[in-house]
Amino acid sequence: QTKVGMITTLSGGGASLGIDIRDGFMLAIEDDGRDGLEIIIEDDQRKPDVAVQIADEMIQSEKVDILTGIVWSNLAMAVVPSATAQGKFYLSTNAAPAQLAGRGCNPLYFSVSYQNDNLHEAAGAYAKSEGYTNPFIMAPNYPAGHDSLNGFKRFFEGELAGEIYTELGQTDYAAEIAQIRASGADSVFFFLPGGMGISFLKQYADSGVELPVLGPAFSFDQAILQAVGDAALGVKNGSNWSKDLDNEANAAFVAAFEEKYDRLPSLYAAYGYDTANLMLSALDVAEPSDQEAFRAALAAADFDSVRGDFAFDTNQHPIQDIYVREVIKEGDIYTNKIVGTAIEDRSSAYVDECSM
Amino acid sequence: MTRETAVNTVILGLLIAVPAWALYADEPFTITLATRAVIFALAAVGLNIALGLGGLVSLGHAVFFGIGGYAMGILASHAQNYTPLMEWPFVLEGTKSMPVIWLTAIFASALAALLIGILALRTSGVYFIMITLAFGQMIYFFAISWPAYGGEDGLSIYVRNEFPGLNTLVPIQFYGLCLALLLVVLGLNALLARSPFGLALNAARQVPHRVETVGLNPVRLKLVALVISGAVTGLAGALFADLNRFVSPTMLSWQMSGEIMVFVIIGGVARLFGPVAGAAIFVLLEHLLGGVSDYWQVFLGLVLLLIVLSGKGGVIGMLAGRGRTHD
Amino acid sequence: MTEPVLSTHGITRSFGALKASDDISIDLQPGEIHAIIGPNGAGKSTLIGQISGSLTPDAGTVRFLGHDVTRETVRARARRGLGRTFQISALAMEDTVLQNALLGALGASGRPWRFFGAALRTRDLRDRAEAALDRVGLADVASVRTAELSHGQRRLLEVAVALTLDPKAFVMDEPMAGLGPEGSKQLTGFLDTLRAEAPILLVEHDMDAVFALADRISVLVYGRVIATGTVDEIRADPAVRDAYLGDTA
Amino acid sequence: MSPILIAEQVLNGLQFGVMLFLMAAGLTLIFGVMGLINLAHGSLYMVGAFAAAAVAGATGSFLLALVAALVAAALAGALVELVVIRRLYHRDHLDQVLATFALILIFSEGTRWLFGSFPLYLDIPSWLSGPVTLPGGIQYPLYRLALIALGLLVALGLWLLISRTRIGIQIRAGENDREMIAALGVDISKLYTLIFALGAGLAGLAGALVGAIQSVQVGMGEPVLILAFVVIVIGGIGSIRGALIGALLVGLTDTLGGIFLPELFKLFADPATATATGSAFASMAIYILMAAVLVWRPTGLFGARA
Amino acid sequence: MTLLSLANVTAAYGASQALFGVDLTVSEGEAVAFMGRNGMGKSTTVKAICRMLPAHGTLVFDGHDLTRLPSHRAARLGIGLVPEGRRCFRDLTVAENLTAAARPGHWDRARVTALFPRLGERLTQRAASLSGGEQQMLTIGRALMTNPRLLILDEATEGLAPIVRQEIWAAIATLKAETGMAMLVIDKSLAELRTACDRAVILERGRTVWAGPFADLTTDISERHLGV
């Protein structure tokens, strides 16, 4: 009998991400259909203290063996250290902050998605390969925003036309667009998750500035593309997954997800699905109560990832290819297609700091 | 015994009986939940001193809550990483000792309340509500974007801080500690309300110009109330951070201020046990309704709405009848 | 003449174009009741405001017990012993009568920073408050909530709060306002005894009370003092009859 | 930084200010004139945006969408007033805060219930899209110019309504003494329902107009709500003129602070730190402005003196 | 013709009962003095008539049952109120105070300012900054602007200079003579009530204890019920 606790965001503004993670995860679990596996799902309302409280409940009362599901880095930072300190496995379906990949790495913590910087790095690598010479880069002024621009710069290594931090939650970007226009940049990279990205793209499209735009996949994913509309068409974005990735597992996943939920899967759904399959593959080999064995089974990553080749590095973050996608329209639906590979077999920048 | 005293006694009994039962039934999470309620109650008791006695509708109490939280986060993270807090002009080390952290939290939030109060008390009424909100937002945005202590990600502490003679990692022991603090503060609050200072403050709330004509300074009375209030909420913040072993800017957000205020109003403004009842009910509702539906906040909203619209002066008012109590 | 307890010297105060106080010099002698009368809007409340400190004059000085208090706050003047009652009762309505009186006693003690010990059981405060309530005849209702008092009782409580301060002078703005004939008679009787304790500057429209009480009357019209004199002099003054009294007297 | 860029940024600041006013306009009525603290104002803004997105999606007409936003939000407002708000006028601000806080929960999650958790699509119509060139060579989106015009028009309309019409006078009288204005024969309850609905409708309209260039999603109303309160309080509660001027001040401070503070910090720090620190202070700027205004004038710029 | 009639009216503030049985009638064109010591329930009765307080018993105005009407409907039937305690709209100007209440009829702004020239001089001043007496005039003017059939004056001359009081009593007399407006007058000056009113009703502890023409109001009765 194994108990899994999923803590994710199911209400409020960021609910769509958590819902996709849950749906992707549960798709794999239900397909598998094995007995002796119980999944408990709770809503963290995107509040760190609520997430901690739920984690405590799951660990103390429900006595779960494995935790998973958190969308946001700040919630992960609140939950993961204390969960692993209490001897529970944590499998990340999305958030993977730098601290937990480097000095704060932990034998019980696995990130199935990526390391936070990866998709930004991909955008930087792509910008370089496209021969852009002075991109304008921007992100909100909070830790993930700083990581984003650092990730971009790690692989771009050139002159920048400008580098700005916007306010978290900002909705009007007229001033930034004017700065972009005046900066003489040849391209724009931005990381503005959620509603911020929607606002920026709509306003950018309406501004008459016509520089090419790049970003991480977050602002161009299935969950929000429909809200951006035409304004997103043609934008290149870095991603480790796309619905047209050519492998069997992915084709099956996309079809099953559409069949079951009547919408296209998103990046987050894919992470949820992979996480569940990874966990199931490890459960075939060992019980979580036998920590060493279960950890080894997880680390082997013996499952069919929808991302194709997949392995864990020593810090238990993935080594994977990262692609460049382009936003397109298929019939009435806005979606992405892969146009190239930005970095192959990418691990993470912090792996050397991890002493495991 | 008045009805209110009876109600208070029952609440007090529940605060002791429920965790005792949980311990017996081996439901450690119930204790954690009770601890959360007790800490929120302490924060709200703090607000109630400003709000109930002084009539100061502060929508910025998350500032003090958060400062208390960060006092814990900063001291403990330095201790955890063995890096001194500052090296000049003298070396100051972090600490994992709760009493030291508490004193720091109390002092820091009292100082913040003093500074904010000096400026904010120039205004009154709705403007006071809004200027306290503005200070809250200022500090919130600062904390989010200031990278030194984790920014939006906040600070994580791996092990709960220490209290001499107790193992704070055991839920019931930490609960006992929090409850003891709450009771001490409630006792002080009761004394304060009857004291000469409380009398003057109470009048300053109702008729400030009268207070002036007897030679007292109503603004200074309110300022002192705000400082005491901020200090108590700051202490609660330090405990809350210790409960979660984590502190982040959400503790400073306006929603947090709103929630602290909601605790007070649900329970009953200016009632000694109002904040306690309010916090307990809120935590309970949040916990119970969460299981009902993804859209559970709709129901939470409806319950809150019913409580206000009944207009009985919060839950304590409904149970104990209307009217402020004096001896 | 002895040194006046309270005096103004040429105080002037404008609101925009309107001169609400225009070069007013009046004084209050020990033991007297000095009434200020005048048409509505003549500037009586404005004058009281400047004397008690809630308004600052544009020019001129206010002296109290030999000190120039023109720039002092309401609080400072109260601590010097200026007792004021309001035209509209300013009482803590949610509190009991005794608590309102205690507030005055607390102010008089000058030590509000006592955080422990029940106010109601603090001997010095309680004695002072009860004595004042006794004086105005409110001892019976000491534990009644102020909101439940009748209008007349509230006016008396207003005076009692001022009494706790042991004032050296009273400034009263329309204490009879809203009192019925019976209440007015009662309060008139009380003020009559009070003057021995401290002189009273009295603004009042109730002419029965003014004529019964005042040692001197000053008449304010358009911010100026047009006449000062005894009751009889004022009653006989045609200018005052024109501006204020009509054919009352 | 070139003069033309500075001029453009000032224009952006003013534009943002007018947009803030548009968002705050309904709140000015409800909070400023009726004296009710309505935290759920942001929810009505959201209702408008969602209604517009739904109707635009179904009909493809932007104008119909705007009408739908106005009507849906006004109806929601009237309903809320009749069921909840009317019991709160005579209560103190605390109860209003709690009740409208509860309404936020109900509206937000209710909307998610109805429309799902994903952001909706609402875009500028083609006849208003794209930039125009202003004198001086500034390229400026036509839609934003339209927003400025509309914002100013709403400001004028509201000002006339409140200060010049009999209804406006009666509403302000009700704010002073509700019982008395009713005793003089004015059906103040009906009037308040109407005004609340009007304020809600304006919020909904703003939600739709602004939603077209921002994101239409659950929770979009809360940041707006705080900004709108800041605007009104700076201007002085109850003053339409104050709200407009407050909005412009906030718009300018926010825009120019975001641009110049990082530049300023570059004078003493390396660019990356300067950008981060400068932006940190920039995000505090409007709140510092608000606190400073209130410390200087405790009832806002144009508020009634206490 | 009886315009207003109250019989056995009771009312309470929450739990505390204030009226225990008030009987009162006012006929068309008649001025009735409504008397009683402080706190006996005069203003409470006025609130009951104006529907500012729930009340039980018979309350009929011009054939309409008042108990079922909201405040503004009662006012529109023709009840004009000058409330106790100068409740003018403090943040409105004098002119706006008058406009807020206006209903078509004999009384308009010109007539009101002719009656109280002081108001005419201060049309754009905020009511809060008026002197006490000026505020009192404003509330009377405001009630007249509703063109009522019954004017209720609750301490309308409180705090007014004697000369203004005389003007107001004169104005009341004029009103009564020329427009036949019915009036219910509460005032502390017995003498002035005696000249202005036809009848008197005396209240004690929330009950009508005496009613009759002024001529019948002996010193004995007034000693007993009014203390003078």
Ligand SMILES: Nc1ncnc2c1ncn2[C@@H]1O[C@H](COP(=O)(O)OP(=O)(O)OP(=O)(O)O)[C@@H](O)[C@H]1O
């Ligand atoms: N803050 C103010 N702004 C403008 N004018 C004012 C202000 N305060 C008072 N006034 C004016 O100053 C004049 C004097 O007012 P004050 O209140 O002193 O009169 P008063 O003699 O007390 O009258 P009353 O007997 O009616 O109370 C009045 O005309 C009033 O309108």
Ligand SMILES: Nc1ncnc2c1ncn2[C@@H]1O[C@H](COP(=O)(O)OP(=O)(O)OP(=O)(O)O)[C@@H](O)[C@H]1O
């Ligand atoms: N808002 C209130 N709440 C509770 N009790 C009240 C309230 N207003 C008045 N009362 C009480 O009701 C009774 C009647 O008061 P009311 O004001 O009707 O008297 P009144 O005859 O008008 O006296 P006055 O001459 O002083 O104006 C009093 O005992 C008073 O204390």
Ligand SMILES: [Mg+2]
């Ligand atoms: Mg006066």
Ligand SMILES: [Mg+2]
């Ligand atoms: Mg009365």
